[in-house]
Amino acid sequence: MTPAEAAPTAESARPATAPGSVAPAPGATPPRNPLVARAAAELIGTALLVAVVVGSGIQATELTKDVGLQLLANSTATVFGLGILILLLGPVSGAHFNPVVTLAECWTARRGGAGVTLREAAAYVPAQIVGAIAGAILADAMFGKPLVEWSTHDRSAGHLLLGEVVATAGLILLIFGLARTDQLRFAPVAVASYIGAAYWFTSSTSFANPAVTIGRAFTDTFAGIAPGSVLGFIGMQIVGGAVGLALVALTFMRGRLAE
Numbered sequence: 001m002t003p004a005e006a007a008p009t010a011e012s013a014r015p016a017t018a019p020g021s022v023a024p025a026p027g028a029t030p031p032r033n034p035l036v037a038r039a040a041a042e043l044i045g046t047a048l049l050v051a052v053v054v055g056s057g058i059q060a061t062e063l064t065k066d067v068g069l070q071l072l073a074n075s076t077a078t079v080f081g082l083g084i085l086i087l088l089l090g091p092v093s094g095a096h097f098n099p100v101v102t103l104a105e106c107w108t109a110r111r112g113g114a115g116v117t118l119r120e121a122a123a124y125v126p127a128q129i130v131g132a133i134a135g136a137i138l139a140d141a142m143f144g145k146p147l148v149e150w151s152t153h154d155r156s157a158g159h160l161l162l163g164e165v166v167a168t169a170g171l172i173l174l175i176f177g178l179a180r181t182d183q184l185r186f187a188p189v190a191v192a193s194y195i196g197a198a199y200w201f202t203s204s205t206s207f208a209n210p211a212v213t214i215g216r217a218f219t220d221t222f223a224g225i226a227p228g229s230v231l232g233f234i235g236m237q238i239v240g241g242a243v244g245l246a247l248v249a250l251t252f253m254r255g256r257l258a259e
Contacts, residue, residue: 151224172244
């Protein structure tokens with residue numbers, strides 16, 4: 001899963017947001033917040049996102065044995081939680097919560113576009129991973145589970161890996177597409193809605209996030225993923241990110257001015 005950015009990509013060189021205007025959203029990293037504050041926002045946001053995903057999964061399995069209802073509860077909580085986190089922390093860090101989004105922004109910036117620098121990415125990505133692990137441990141603690149228990153939920157099948165490519169490509173296309181069309185103000189609703197839908201239309205239930213994937217390996221609950229499946233998921237998420245950027249370049253190609 002998950003915001004946003006995901007989050008693709010507003011311009012870090014852009015002046016501060018004017019009073020009364022819409023705050024930056026994923027992919028629109030604000031330029032004036034100290035890097036330590038932005039990294040902290042990424043850590044906290046990713047931790048809370050994973051706590052929502054894992055915690056709602058635990059709650060769902062304790063309330064019903066119907067797998068469909070479990071997934072519905074899990075996806076609904078994730079939609080609301082992700083939307084709120086993007087709205088709250090977007091003005092601070094851009095609310096990436098996702099290394100693929102951060103690296104996609106960094107790639108865009110290195111090619112002359114807007115986005116985070118390598119230095120910023122080097123702070124964001126570890127913060128996201130630490131936050132994801134902390135969020136899984138927090139969720140387990142809240143429900144009286146072992147704080148760290150490696151997941152036994154194998155997700156290595158080929159069709160699940162394809163689902164991760166599709167989920168991640170769609171997320172990158174959405175976020176960077178919103179940025180290209182100057183509609184990032186809709187990111188909290190749009191990104192959360194996409195992730196909620198992708199829970200259901202992708203075979204993998206849309207992890208679409210390497211940090212979240214790592215964090216979910218630390219919990220042997222409904223939302224977990226076996227450690228042996230983590231590298232495959234992350235590899236396909238990176239592929240999906242590249243596919244998403246290619247789709248953005250193709251779909252939002254800038255036309256030449258008529259002579």
